[in-house]
Amino acid sequence: MHGASLPGNNGLNTISFFTPVQKGLQEVEALLRSQSNGAHPDLGAALEHLLSSGGKRIRPALGLLTAQMLGAPQDKLITLAAAVELLHTATLVHDDLIDGALMRRGNPTLNARWSPPATVLTGDFIFARAAKLAADTDHLPLMKLFAETLAVIVNGELTQLLTARELTSRENYYKRIYAKTASLIEMTTRTAAMISPVDETVVESMRLYGYNLGMAFQIVDDVLDFTGEQAEVGKPVGSDLLQGLVTLPAIYYAEAHPDDPDVICLTSGSYSEHERMERLVLAVRKSSGVKKSLDEAQEYIQKALQPLAGMPDGVERQALEDLARYTVTRKI
Secondary structure (H helix, E strand, O other): OOOOOOOEOOOOOHHHHHHHHHHHHHHHHHHHHHHHOOOOHHHHHHHHHHHOOOOOOHHHHHHHHHHHHHOOOHHHHHHHHHHHHHHHHHHHHHHHHHHOOOEEOOEEOHHHOOOHHHHHHHHHHHHHHHHHHHHOOOOHHHHHHHHHHHHHHHHHHHHHHHHOOOOOOHHHHHHHHHHHHHHHHHHHHHHHHHOOOOOHHHHHHHHHHHHHHHHHHHHHHHHHHHHOOHHHHOOOOOHHHHOOOOOHHHHHHHHHOOOOHHHHHHHOOOOOOHHHHHHHHHHHHHOHHHHHHHHHHHHHHHHHHHHHOOOOOOHHHHHHHHHHHHHOOEOO
16 A cells, blocks of 8 residues: 555654655556556456555655656656556566566565466566556657666666676675666656756756665665564565675675685675575674665765755655655664
């Protein structure tokens, strides 16, 4: 449910972020669910399953908050928000298939119920509907950026697939999380400004907000992979590392403990010893790498808040500020 409360240790929850755009989100939801009209009945059922599986609608909310704050036309902002969410949904369908994931947010994934070909084609259909909605904004620069962002996401996913079982550098890690998460959030706030009656300076400010928010969001996700409880995060603690995906807390640990036999095993690309990897997960979880990663996420949030200072004052700007601060204090 897009208005559901999410725990955080600062007393904030997503209700406060969504309140200014609640009506718009309802319109987005209706537009999303209409996208299977005229399609095969099973496609409609699949889309309904995906849209009902607990997505928080963070990206549409970001787009709506930005566009409302900047005075965008109502029809364009609803269409854009729906396009962004459909693009995100399509990437999840393909990600789950690639990863062999059978559960997401406590619900069966599409590929747990359908064959791989049917799952791929469903993702393709949703990509196509997302592109159509982007085109419905009648804004050519937006459509170009939409296509470019999709290419960044897919290239990042392919890079991760081909190099997952290698110890990554911090530079490569930042490139990976930009492609995976920050690029779409950056596009969301940037395009919301693009359809608003504002100049390029404001568009760039909102791009910077989205970029820094997205980078922080994924770093915190990667920290929670080590520090969260399995029941809360919906997967085993340290599952990224167990699957050969080296994230920032593990990179910090490896830099601080280059002589650790488990780190040496990691740098050699050997992930065959599950017990060794489990031991490494525990070591990372207890290390300073967790705090260093969170400190880095906090730096990104401070960079996200700076461009908001020049934006129109009001409930939307406050919600964008609250959402940024919540990103680094959430528990799941």
